[in-house]
Amino acid sequence: MKKLINSPDDVIADALKGVEASDDNVRVDHANRVIYRATPKEAGKVAIISGGGSGHEPMHGGFVGIGMLDAACAGQVFTSPTPDQMLEATTTVDTGAGVLHIVKNYTGDIMNFEMAAEMAADAGIPVETVVVADDVAVQDSLYTAGRRGVGTTVLLEKIVGAAAEEGQDLGAVKVLAQKVADNGRSMGMALTSCTVPSAGKPTFDLPEDQMEIGIGIHGEPGRHREPIGDAKSIAKQLVDPILQDLDFTGSPVIAMLNGMGGTPLIELYLMYGEVVALLKEAGVEISRNLVGNYITSLDMAGCSLTLVKADEEMIRLWDAPVKTAGLRWGL
Amino acid sequence: MKKLINSPDDVIADALKGVEASDDNVRVDHANRVIYRATPKEAGKVAIISGGGSGHEPMHGGFVGIGMLDAACAGQVFTSPTPDQMLEATTTVDTGAGVLHIVKNYTGDIMNFEMAAEMAADAGIPVETVVVADDVAVQDSLYTAGRRGVGTTVLLEKIVGAAAEEGQDLGAVKVLAQKVADNGRSMGMALTSCTVPSAGKPTFDLPEDQMEIGIGIHGEPGRHREPIGDAKSIAKQLVDPILQDLDFTGSPVIAMLNGMGGTPLIELYLMYGEVVALLKEAGVEISRNLVGNYITSLDMAGCSLTLVKADEEMIRLWDAPVKTAGLRWGL
Amino acid sequence: MSEQLLTLDLLADWLRRYAAIVDEHKTYLTELDSAIGDADHGANMARGTAAVLTHVDDATTIDALLKKAGMTLVSTVGGTSGPLYGTLLMKMGMATGSVVELSAEDFGKALRAGLEGLVARGKTELGDKTMVDALAPALDAYDAALADGSDLHDAVAAAAQAAAAGRDATTPMVAKKGRASYLGERSAGHQDPGATSSTYLFDALADVIGA
Amino acid sequence: MSEQLLTLDLLADWLRRYAAIVDEHKTYLTELDSAIGDADHGANMARGTAAVLTHVDDATTIDALLKKAGMTLVSTVGGTSGPLYGTLLMKMGMATGSVVELSAEDFGKALRAGLEGLVARGKTELGDKTMVDALAPALDAYDAALADGSDLHDAVAAAAQAAAAGRDATTPMVAKKGRASYLGERSAGHQDPGATSSTYLFDALADVIGA
Ligand SMILES: Nc1ncnc2c1ncn2[C@@H]1O[C@H](COP(=O)(O)OP(=O)(O)O)[C@@H](O)[C@H]1O
Ligand SMILES: Nc1ncnc2c1ncn2[C@@H]1O[C@H](COP(=O)(O)OP(=O)(O)O)[C@@H](O)[C@H]1O
Ligand SMILES: [Mg+2]
Ligand SMILES: [Mg+2]
Ligand SMILES: [Mg+2]
């Protein structure tokens, strides 16, 4: 295993030290492993927290700051954080206007956030939850834990963060969050597996000439594997299942071509070019985009495409100022 | 070789399509492979161009935009662009106030930029050149092509870009550029080799338990290899040679902990934590920092540290607004 | 009715032994989770059970022991197994009352309460390829053995055997819950990690009572 | 004085043959560059010489042929070898004048002018482990052969042999120029890629004149 770490057990604690040292937008509670905004939000505004297993950086800690999250809970690598962490974060960030929990649809995340929300409700804090379940690679939702929450999470945190920042109340923020979640779709692929530090070797073996289509963000194997194709055909395998699942024509669309952690930017640009060409053919008009590493899977090589069907209001909120380590504009 | 490409021959052309589609800050001249600002600078301001082999994204194309570069010439992977490209870019961006060429110290880059500068001078365009040669891994400059130009280039492009944006003249911009170049030092290491698309296999073999210390950004083997150490000891191997080469105490310092393209952000944060601890011990005070992928080497796993000894003026220019795909704040 | 009692000390030993077995098999558990999950089940369980160890000496009643162990799992494991194993032990503790020894029957009732809590939290059914596929048959076997007049020793042995059989039966199953479900048909042919770590609960109990 | 002449057609064939040899060996050149450089020399030279091919038919004089070839290399290769090989051919073209055939002696003078341009551009000395270590001995051997009364055929054969020997001699050298110099002592033991591609210039010439 080739990693820049001290020991598998210390990865999260050590990385949080670096986050604290580098990111002016945040302060770090090391005991609880929560990343908070350096300057808390003004009283009366809805607060937003998220969290999940580590290994997906910059998500979520890199999205804490003005215009986006108020706090992010860092779990162990690929392991949902615990209810204690979320309760601590919820209690700390609440300004009286309530707290939105942004949860990705995994059994562990759902259960831990659920327990935290129950405890927060007990403590008298109004909590709403939005669950992101946007991964079209998971087909038969009836026979599975449901679609995984992946790329839409990033775009949702930005849009909903802007709404909270401008003072929308908890009900409105929750409705908006659900709307973004309902209108987001993602699809991913991998050229290589990632290696979980405590496991010490790749989660799955992928021969030199094979790729895995329909992967998530935890090194779960995908839906199937096949020989590595060219960028054009890979782009098609990302675009087609998304467009089959939701009609993206006739509305502005926000697109994200995301790297899984080990993919060089030159390849992401190249893939984005192919994706845009296919979307244009299909009559889909991209209004805003991100190309880069936003929701990663440790050192996995590969990429994912996320489309969110937006409206003018969502685009306005997208364009609103944001100041975090992972996304920044207007400030 | 596992890459998201169509064919090794088309990598640059295809990636430039993605750059054009994704980055509002730029327009792309595909024939000449030059990335220009979408909106040219106002007349009377010094223009700045850079360029080099591709495979280092976001450098340089991702640094074209307000407050940074006016144009970037994209060479083949790891191959300096040609004088034709640089001449075309120089002619196009000149507003009458002259053009600064930012060149990294490699034999090829030096010669190609030199030929372009000769031709531009012939055409009556005042050109100044700054050569970045900051890689302390190259020790005996007398017996080599001199130190390689690496991470300082990124910080220089930002600082000098701000100076040009606020209207400083060519002489002043050149003096400032030289000052940044003189005060920057870098040191890099790799856990894996990169794979050049046209070569189809890793440039060097590195056993599973070995790392390469003192690498550049072209997959050139480093100064020596040794068993992979923990993050603390690797940080020391980056910090020590830099501090031995220049005294960084008593001045504000801008630090960049840079990923080589295949390194997950969680590891870069972790390394930054270790680096900061060592610098603190050594009495070096970091005023500004970047942690992420800024000057990469395709899919190489590893990192580099760059320190620039700054002054109040350099920090002021660092903080000035910048709007590019790779660096953005204040706009 | 069985004469043997499960004492506070014995149950503390049970948790200690469970932690030891998990630690011993953590690489194996992670390997199972690599095939159809995300390669963390061994690390998750080892971290949680190690944290439980730091508290087992403190408890003076069985309910305190089990509730504290459950809460510790919830707050140190995270992921899927944290809330599920945590709920199992917390609900067990809530069912026992503040006692220092339990009859075999009452222990069985506590286990049943724990399992019901776990199933409610996880919304699982038998055959979904989860830890429930080891736990449920184990509890059934335990209850049946006691009803047939077996002593604790034999009931635990029967439970351990049924857990192992249930665990083995997960191999051909197509997962319908948890991370393995994303694989669809590709999840068949792999043993479920959670069913494996659940089986260790009964192995540990058998070890400490000498079954 | 040698009787044979190097015609425009023959020199066009020379460039064609050079392109073919480079293309055939591009993987090898890149492998050599992987060991002590950045793994692009084969791709660089293949791209450049392929571009040269598209123009060789157009030229009606030798100086036009060589200058155009040189400019094409400069504007399509980039890197270190683009300006250097480009300068070599451009300076050769400038030295020949607007002719359609050259004596062996005049060709030698043109080569010498080309080499001087290359050395001036690259600021290299003999022994730096660069293409100059193949080119310089080859030119010396060529001139010496002609001075000794050899014909073109034998002079080119001597040049090719000297180039190969010069190329081989780069292996033990510690590089002082170019990317290989960063390796310090570790550059020793590897043959220089540029010296290798330079040797092909003389192999190609020998091929087309039947030497
Ligand atoms: N809904 C569920 N109910 C009960 N057990 C479940 C459920 N989902 C998953 N599991 C169990 O959890 C195990 C995985 O645990 P673990 O790897 O620690 O969590 P995660 O999947 O969050 O990484 C599976 O092997 C399975 O036995
Ligand atoms: N200063 C120099 N003068 C002459 N030849 C040089 C010089 N520096 C490098 N070379 C030659 O260039 C070759 C490398 O060319 P190439 O790989 O195409 O360029 P780059 O090093 O820019 O990738 C080396 O093998 C060497 O022969
Ligand atoms: Mg997990
Ligand atoms: Mg090169
Ligand atoms: Mg798991």
Ligand SMILES: [Mg+2]
């Ligand atoms: Mg090279």
